[in-house]
Amino acid sequence: xxxxxxxxxxxxxxxxxxxxxxxxxxxxxxxxxxxxxxxxxxxxxxxxxxxxxxxxxxxxxxxxxxxxxxxxxxxxxxxxxxxxxxxxxxxxxxxxxxxxxxxxxxxxxxxxxxxxxxxxxxxxxxxxxxxxxxxxxxxxxxxxxxxxxxxxxxxxxxxxxxxxxxxxxxxxxxxxxxxxxxxxxxxxxxxxxxxxxxxxxxxxxxxxxxxxxxxxxxxxxxx
Amino acid sequence: xxxxxxxxxxxxxxxxxxxxxxxxxxxxxxxxxxxxxxxxxxxxxxxxxxxxxxxxxxxxxxxxxxxxxxxxxxxxxxxx
Numbered sequence: 001x002x003x004x005x006x007x008x009x010x011x012x013x014x015x016x017x018x019x020x021x022x023x024x025x026x027x028x029x030x031x032x033x034x035x036x037x038x039x040x041x042x043x044x045x046x047x048x049x050x051x052x053x054x055x056x057x058x059x060x061x062x063x064x065x066x067x068x069x070x071x072x073x074x075x076x077x078x079x080x081x082x083x084x085x086x087x088x089x090x091x092x093x094x095x096x097x098x099x100x101x102x103x104x105x106x107x108x109x110x111x112x113x114x115x116x117x118x119x120x121x122x123x124x125x126x127x128x129x130x131x132x133x134x135x136x137x138x139x140x141x142x143x144x145x146x147x148x149x150x151x152x153x154x155x156x157x158x159x160x161x162x163x164x165x166x167x168x169x170x171x172x173x174x175x176x177x178x179x180x181x182x183x184x185x186x187x188x189x190x191x192x193x194x195x196x197x198x199x200x201x202x203x204x205x206x207x208x209x210x211x212x213x214x215x216x217x218x219x220x221x222x223x
Numbered sequence: 224x225x226x227x228x229x230x231x232x233x234x235x236x237x238x239x240x241x242x243x244x245x246x247x248x249x250x251x252x253x254x255x256x257x258x259x260x261x262x263x264x265x266x267x268x269x270x271x272x273x274x275x276x277x278x279x280x281x282x283x284x285x286x287x288x289x290x291x292x293x294x295x296x297x298x299x300x301x302x303x
Contacts, residue, residue: 148295
């Protein structure tokens with residue numbers, strides 16, 4: 001499967017994402033700059049992490065209004081898989097592709113550490129290589145990861161099994177509602193998550209727990 | 224020209240850890256009796272029009288589209 005990585009000024013995890021996709025898929029992703037109005041024919045579009053536009057106004061707010069995000073929206077509507085990690089998650093929320101909001105961490109501190117992550121739903125295209133209930137170790141590095149959504153919105157996420165990843169073992173780093181670390185859209189083809197699976201794909205990272213997320217999204221799961 | 228001020232604040236019920244920290248800092252400076260602090264953003268805009276109603280409509284659209292995140296924030300528009 002082919003993938004694309006979206007590039008915006010101020011992102012800083014784009015190279016890590018490109019390296020992870022290249023290692024796991026065996027070929028590099030195409031890169032698409034923010035001013036592009038079309039994304040090539042790919043199966044997976046990734047919006048990586050960082051600080052697009054310096055987090056001005058709100059994290060992800062300005063990036064979400066750039067032309068390429070309209071192209072991402074069109075891909076998502078066609079069923080193409082879209083993954084947003086960290087700032088990418090914030091951008092997808094600001095673009096209206098996922099519900100809720102990501103607010104300043106409850107501690108008001110930037111957190112950069114490892115957390116425990118539970119796979120709550122292993123039936124999504126992004127988690128099919130994991131077992132439900134499996135707990136991973138994965139790094140987070142963010143200032144605005146405190147997920148919030150209104151009561152009705154939370155109930156919809158819970159009832160439809162759209163909370164795919166939760167912080168586990170008391171490691172919620174940001175005060176996120178219901179320990180939410182990652183959610184999918186209604187159709188299940190858009191995943192936003194705060195932790196960085198691209199920084200947990202080889203032994204030098206301390207483990208390979210994040211690898212299966214890309215293997216899932218790229219349909220590289222052994223039958 | 225129309226001069227306007229847009230104020231964006233968190234909706235009631237949305238937790239505001241920054242406001243809380245500011246309140247605690249005020250207390251540490253011996254300002255007593257500050258019961259609650261909610262922080263927000265102010266935007267001062269100058270629009271190239273003299274049509275106040277059109278400006279107001281435009282400003283509301285700006286808030287809906289960019290200046291406020293209406294999931295968690297309310298906004299007010301004042302024209303000078």
